[in-house]
Amino acid sequence: MAVISLLILIIVIAVGVYTKKNIGIISLAVAIVLGMIGGLSSSEVISGFPTSLFLNLFGMFFFFAIAQNNGSLELLSKKLFVSFDRYAIVYPLIVFLVSALITIVDPGGLTGYVVLPAITMSVGYQMGYNPIMIGVLTIFGANATLMTPVGVFGNTANLIVNDAGFPNYATQILLNGTILFSIAGILVYIGFRGWKRKQHAEDMLSLEDNAAPIDLPAFNGQQKLTLLMLILMILSIMFLNTHAGLTALVFSIVLLLAKAADEKDAFVGVPWETIFLCIGIGNLLSVIESMGGLTLLSSLLSSISTEWTVAPLLGITSSIMSFFSLAIAGPIPTLIPSIQVLNFSTGNSFMDIELISTVINGGFTAAISPLSLGGAMVLAAYGTLFKPSAEERTKVFNKLFLVAIVISIIAGILANTGIYRITTSL
Numbered sequence: 001m002a003v004i005s006l007l008i009l010i011i012v013i014a015v016g017v018y019t020k021k022n023i024g025i026i027s028l029a030v031a032i033v034l035g036m037i038g039g040l041s042s043s044e045v046i047s048g049f050p051t052s053l054f055l056n057l058f059g060m061f062f063f064f065a066i067a068q069n070n071g072s073l074e075l076l077s078k079k080l081f082v083s084f085d086r087y088a089i090v091y092p093l094i095v096f097l098v099s100a101l102i103t104i105v106d107p108g109g110l111t112g113y114v115v116l117p118a119i120t121m122s123v124g125y126q127m128g129y130n131p132i133m134i135g136v137l138t139i140f141g142a143n144a145t146l147m148t149p150v151g152v153f154g155n156t157a158n159l160i161v162n163d164a165g166f167p168n169y170a171t172q173i174l175l176n177g178t179i180l181f182s183i184a185g186i187l188v189y190i191g192f193r194g195w196k197r198k199q200h201a202e203d204m205l206s207l208e209d210n211a212a213p214i215d216l217p218a219f220n221g222q223q224k225l226t227l228l229m230l231i232l233m234i235l236s237i238m239f240l241n242t243h244a245g246l247t248a249l250v251f252s253i254v255l256l257l258a259k260a261a262d263e264k265d266a267f268v269g270v271p272w273e274t275i276f277l278c279i280g281i282g283n284l285l286s287v288i289e290s291m292g293g294l295t296l297l298s299s300l301l302s303s304i305s306t307e308w309t310v311a312p313l314l315g316i317t318s319s320i321m322s323f324f325s326l327a328i329a330g331p332i333p334t335l336i337p338s339i340q341v342l343n344f345s346t347g348n349s350f351m352d353i354e355l356i357s358t359v360i361n362g363g364f365t366a367a368i369s370p371l372s373l374g375g376a377m378v379l380a381a382y383g384t385l386f387k388p389s390a391e392e393r394t395k396v397f398n399k400l401f402l403v404a405i406v407i408s409i410i411a412g413i414l415a416n417t418g419i420y421r422i423t424t425s426l
Helices: 002-019 023-037 042-047 051-069 072-082 085-104 111-126 131-144 152-163 170-191 221-239 244-257 263-269 272-290 293-303 310-322 331-345 352-368 373-386 390-417
Strands: none
Touching (some): 023 272, 042 272, 051 072, 051 221, 051 263, 072 111, 072 221, 085 111, 085 131, 085 170, 111 131, 131 352, 170 352, 170 390, 310 331, 310 390, 352 373, 352 390
């Protein structure tokens, strides 16, 4: 049954990608069928439902939807960037840092992905920078702090790590992400020759009117309350160690009662597809683990792993899987449980946190692919701002895809250099 369960996982992902249907929904349906074939009762299958993960995702995303609905996060982002005209020479660095700072306090973790690209690319273009480079730096800046423990992605990743039997590595995971994506940001700046700012000629792509600088309004009462609730929520999670998802729901209710957003709009704004993608695969992986599928996967990877290949193999495998599924739903819960076996097979040549960070960071290097959310938002922002031809749009698509591939390979190789040992003393 171990072989069958592992094959089922591959088939589910393949069917979801080919049919463009939600892999999570397919996984939930397959989990009960596979459980019956494998002799598991319905209650045993349901016991593997990731309830804590669901509450984390829904609570955080619901709060994020409220903040998006009343425009508080978008206005905050715009106010930060419109004041940077005088610092044009260091604008790429500012983009990276501000995206990282916003993400570290963003409960949904999606402002850097969804809101910022259009803003940063518009401002950057007017300063003479390549808008694609600015878009990539925006996503990599968000990725640098995406593993913040107060955010949905960091909190979920830490739950997966803890469930796999590892100690609390929350700080190290966050800092290792910052290290890798800072390096990636530097490489992107060099690769795009970011120091060469252009004076845009008349025959170049022209910026649409809707992307031009605008006078921004002051925060209204609802937006001020939302930002206050955001600060209090972060402090509660960090210092009171409250459940992130449930804490987000508490402050969401306060905002709804204060009429800071419409409840129906908030529910509509929740990315249900993403939530079901995560919990569906999580439930299926629980069934597969019960049947020995994940143990078999560990054995297969161990058979081809050496001291020099185990880290790159994990990192690149995580990246490849993330081209077709959400990192937090696919490669991270699949590969993290295999780390101890793989490390032991190579004589424990790595510290556990090194391989954990390799898997997590590898999963998010693919985020800039146009097949993933980050790259898709950069591509969408480019289309909105510049109205490119089909040929130009294809070129941008290919550039983003190439960046994702190159950075994924480099990240896998860098795992062998010991860069993730730097944080082990913390």
